[in-house]
Amino acid sequence: MKHTLQQIFRSPNFVIGFAIFMALILFVFIYPLVVPDAPLAIIAQGTFFPPGTYVSVYDSLGSTQYTLNLQNASAARIGSKVSDTDKAAIKDYLVLVGVPEGQIDLTDTQKLLEQWKTNYDPNKNISGVTNAKRNQFIRLNTSLQNANSDQGIVLASQDPTSGALTQTGTVKLTDYVDINQIASAKVLPLGTDNFGRDVLTELVSATKVSLQIGFVAGLIATLIGLTLGLLAGYIGGMLDDIIMFITNLFTVIPSFVLLILISFSIGQDQRGAVTIAVVIGFTSWVWTARAVRSQVISLRNRDHVNLSKLSGHSIVHIILSDILPYIASYVVMAFILQISSGILAEAGLSILGLGPRTTDVPTLGLMMNWAMIYQAHILGKWWAYFPILLDIALITFSLNLMNTGLDQVFNPALRD
Amino acid sequence: MPTNNDPVGNNPVGNNPVGNNPVGKKLCLSVKGLTKEFGFGRQKNVAVNKVDMDLYEGEVVSIVGESGSGKTTLSKMLLGLINSTEGDIYFQGKKRDISSYSKKQEYWKNIQAIFQDPFSSYNIFNKIDAVLLDCINMRGGRRLPQAKKVEMMTEACSFVNLKYEEMTNKYPFELSGGQMQRLMIARIFLLKPKILLADEPTSMIDACSRATILDMLMKLRDETGMTLIFITHDIGLAYYVSDQVFIMEHGKFVESGSPDDVILHPREPYTKRLINDVPKIYEEWDLTTV
Numbered sequence: 001m002k003h004t005l006q007q008i009f010r011s012p013n014f015v016i017g018f019a020i021f022m023a024l025i026l027f028v029f030i031y032p033l034v035v036p037d038a039p040l041a042i043i044a045q046g047t048f049f050p051p052g053t054y055v056s057v058y059d060s061l062g063s064t065q066y067t068l069n070l071q072n073a074s075a076a077r078i079g080s081k082v083s084d085t086d087k088a089a090i091k092d093y094l095v096l097v098g099v100p101e102g103q104i105d106l107t108d109t110q111k112l113l114e115q116w117k118t119n120y121d122p123n124k125n126i127s128g129v130t131n132a133k134r135n136q137f138i139r140l141n142t143s144l145q146n147a148n149s150d151q152g153i154v155l156a157s158q159d160p161t162s163g164a165l166t167q168t169g170t171v172k173l174t175d176y177v178d179i180n181q182i183a184s185a186k187v188l189p190l191g192t193d194n195f196g197r198d199v200l201t202e203l204v205s206a207t208k209v210s211l212q213i214g215f216v217a218g219l220i221a222t223l224i225g226l227t228l229g230l231l232a233g234y235i236g237g238m239l240d241d242i243i244m245f246i247t248n249l250f251t252v253i254p255s256f257v258l259l260i261l262i263s264f265s266i267g268q269d270q271r272g273a274v275t276i277a278v279v280i281g282f283t284s285w286v287w288t289a290r291a292v293r294s295q296v297i298s299l300r301n302r303d304h305v306n307l308s309k310l311s312g313h314s315i316v317h318i319i320l321s322d323i324l325p326y327i328a329s330y331v332v333m334a335f336i337l338q339i340s341s342g343i344l345a346e347a348g349l350s351i352l353g354l355g356p357r358t359t360d361v362p363t364l365g366l367m368m369n370w371a372m373i374y375q376a377h378i379l380g381k382w383w384a385y386f387p388i389l390l391d392i393a394l395i396t397f398s399l400n401l402m403n404t405g406l407d408q409v410f411n412p413a414l415r416d
Numbered sequence: 417m418p419t420n421n422d423p424v425g426n427n428p429v430g431n432n433p434v435g436n437n438p439v440g441k442k443l444c445l446s447v448k449g450l451t452k453e454f455g456f457g458r459q460k461n462v463a464v465n466k467v468d469m470d471l472y473e474g475e476v477v478s479i480v481g482e483s484g485s486g487k488t489t490l491s492k493m494l495l496g497l498i499n500s501t502e503g504d505i506y507f508q509g510k511k512r513d514i515s516s517y518s519k520k521q522e523y524w525k526n527i528q529a530i531f532q533d534p535f536s537s538y539n540i541f542n543k544i545d546a547v548l549l550d551c552i553n554m555r556g557g558r559r560l561p562q563a564k565k566v567e568m569m570t571e572a573c574s575f576v577n578l579k580y581e582e583m584t585n586k587y588p589f590e591l592s593g594g595q596m597q598r599l600m601i602a603r604i605f606l607l608k609p610k611i612l613l614a615d616e617p618t619s620m621i622d623a624c625s626r627a628t629i630l631d632m633l634m635k636l637r638d639e640t641g642m643t644l645i646f647i648t649h650d651i652g653l654a655y656y657v658s659d660q661v662f663i664m665e666h667g668k669f670v671e672s673g674s675p676d677d678v679i680l681h682p683r684e685p686y687t688k689r690l691i692n693d694v695p696k697i698y699e700e701w702d703l704t705t706v
């Protein structure tokens with residue numbers, strides 16, 4: 001026993017898989033201690049805020065201001081204010097007024113703005129430019145002027161009765177605040193989703209729920225498969241025929257179709273995470289049952305079983321102590337695979353909109369479902385779906401890796 | 417028909433399954449038309465084909481045949497571990513009834529076995545102490561004080577020249593094949609069954625341990641008076657130990673009788689071939705001593 005454990009932990013596949021899996025589990029359990037937010041709390045007004053650190057503007061005005069003279073600060077500021085579409089519009093205009101195309105460099109924002117300043121004339125009539133286009137250039141000019149301003153901003157407070165403004169301060173271009181001194185800042189490493197929820201917090205909670213679903217589904221599937229396989233294989237006869245009939249029924253109906261039908265008939269209100277896990281478990285025991293049965297059939301005529309019979313042991317004792325230990329490694333492997341296929345099954349169901357009730361808890365499948373419905377993939381909001389895909393891939397990859405590692409230890413034919 | 421050639425000239429099963437033979441020994445196990453087929457149709461393989469045999473209490477009976485002749489299959493049927501396709505087995509004059517598991521358990525109190533391959537006879541997950549403890553429990557010693565149990569196990573071990581202290585707390589893979597088979601004999605020592613079926617108990621171990629194991633088996637039989645069914649492919653060994661010899665070819669008994677009749681005056685070419693295959697030592701020994 002101890003010997004086998006040592007061997008398992010010497011298998012590189014198992015160790016890598018185990019390490020990834022444990023890292024995930026640790027993260028899932030430690031993260032909520034650090035960020036104790038409710039996973040489904042809507043914190044953002046608006047959809048798909050990109051990943052980043054969100055700093056309260058109000059608080060940053062109130063916090064201590066430092067003056068830093070940084071060389072490329074203004075370039076960066078202008079660069080971030082002038083979008084690619086703005087640049088394209090500038091180029092359009094410059095070409096229209098006759099600037100040779102070779103002189104226009106879209107990567108040099110500052111030069112582009114200078115060219116605009118010297119060439120733009122709102123009163124100039126250029127042939128072939130529609131009114132709408134002309135208005136667009138006017139709007140562009142206004143916004144560019146703001147961007148290019150090197151004035152600070154005046155802060156004012158309003159008198160509640162008279163409505164008169166009094167200057168309370170100015171913000172100069174060289175004013176900085178220390179982010180650590182700002183009363184309120186929020187790191188959203190994976191941004192927000194379509195509902196305005198913190199994707200990372202949601203993802204951690206979803207990982208936990210999905211693992212639980214996979215675990216429960218795998219446990220149920222393995223228990224049912226193991227029990228039926230043991231009974232059919234060891235007792236044989238009529239019982240075997242009946243169990244094999246049921247197993248064959250389940251084999252010919254694809255389990256995912258069955259899963260869809262059952263989930264659909266349960267109805268949205270009844271579908272909690274646990275219900276879904278149970279349903280997945282009850283539809284995926286078939287292969288475990290078949291495999292266990294065939295292993296038991298090859299075991300039941302072995303001499304150590306015969307000796308146990310001759311030593312007066314009961315059938316239950318023989319199954320538990322002479323058959324089960326021999327297939328235990330196999331069952332553990334099947335269980336690990338069932339966990340990962342349970343997680344995938346939940347994801348599949350949820351993408352079809354048949355997953356757990358959406359108001360309770362997030363699951364990996366539900367998050368995929370939301371990202372898909374709100375077209376995160378089309379809008380290019382990668383943070384709303386890619387981390388989930390990566391998470392599912394990591395979980396199943398690590399579980400499968402562990403399984404391969406176990407297989408190498410338990411199955412001497414695969415050892416190198 | 418092998419049973420018609422019975423040197424004793426008597427086939428009690430034929431006319432009177434409950435009867436005794438003329439010498440006055442009691443019939444222990446008798447087998448009538450026992451057949452085992454594996455597979456169906458084209459795949460059908462008759463491993464044991466209409467076998468008849470009578471075993472008397474306290475006898476040593478050898479079943480000799482080459483590999484694949486059906487010896488193990490026959491012994492599994494005698495043990496009630498597999499079902500026969502056809503034929504009956506009478507145990508102590510009554511037709512054997514093993515229709516339920518509890519009836520089988522009842523039957524197994526009387527018959528025990530040592531299997532061909534010691535390495536597959538043990539549950540690799542259990543410590544070997546369990547094997548001997550099971551025997552004490554089976555013989556009603558479950559409530560005995562621990563010290564008494566240890567004493568019994570120590571005695572059984574020393575019977576087969578094993579040290580109990582060296583056997584305890586070990587897993588089967590820590591033993592040699594010879595030690596494993598000796599422990600199996602220690603098991604029989606504790607169980608003292610009416611019938612012992614030893615299926616080539618020495619085929620997997622070296623010649624030296626083979627002789628020791630054989631000696632122990634014979635000593636045990638002398639002490640307990642049990643019926644010993646000895647299965648082997650080694651006809652010289654059969655001659656050396658047995659009261660009755662059955663020669664098995666392709667699932668059939670082709671010749672049977674006392675070892676003197678069968679081995680010194682074989683009639684079947686198959687038997688002659690088996691005798692010729694025996695290493696010279698036996699042959700010389702056979703011819704000079706008889």
Ligand SMILES: Nc1ncnc2c1ncn2[C@@H]1O[C@H](COP(=O)(O)OP(=O)(O)OP(=O)(O)O)[C@@H](O)[C@H]1O
Pocket residue numbers: 454455461462463481482483484485486487488489490532649
């Ligand atoms: N469970 C089984 N299913 C199908 N065929 C079997 C089975 N067990 C044995 N046989 C066949 O029955 C025949 C007799 O086998 P058996 O094991 O009784 O031979 P054996 O005389 O004990 O040989 P050996 O000396 O090698 O042990 C063989 O042809 C074997 O292939």
Ligand SMILES: [Mg+2]
Pocket residue numbers: 487488489532615
């Ligand atoms: Mg055999």
